[in-house]
Amino acid sequence: MKGINEESLRLLEKCVMIHNPKLISWISSENLYRLKPNQYNELRSLVNDEFLVEGIDKNYEPNEYGLRLENLIDELGRLFM
Template sequence: MTMTLTDRQKEIVSHLRVKDAGKSATAFDSLENGEMTLSEIDALCGLINAEFMMEGILPTFEPNEYGLELERLLDLINRPRLSS
């Protein structure tokens, strides 16, 4: 399944790749190639979730604008796992 990321989603993925410091390089490379394994999807979803918890919520525990962007990215990346 090919995923089409928006420019903003590509920006977020690039930011997450830098923050990850190469630990999940294979998963990021697979995302760019559009062919991810379930374990790579899990790894990326974990990174997105961690980013959401640290940067994507308001003190009221509602998502901020960045959090909403992360939720949309998570939905996109997680879609192949949900459809299998």
């Protein structure tokens, strides 16, 4: 199973804290790699929520932050494939 890097983990933590802080325990080092696919998808959804709020510019194109969020969504997807 592939992991995610520290920068991505910090970004995930930020998204969780903004959009659903009750799930913060899911991303502890002991839990992140033991989640079920639906839980990973819920985390991906939280990252997508952040993308929609902060990750696109006025022309609906991903900004630099949005590109990082898109990458994180992909990384989370690889954790359960």
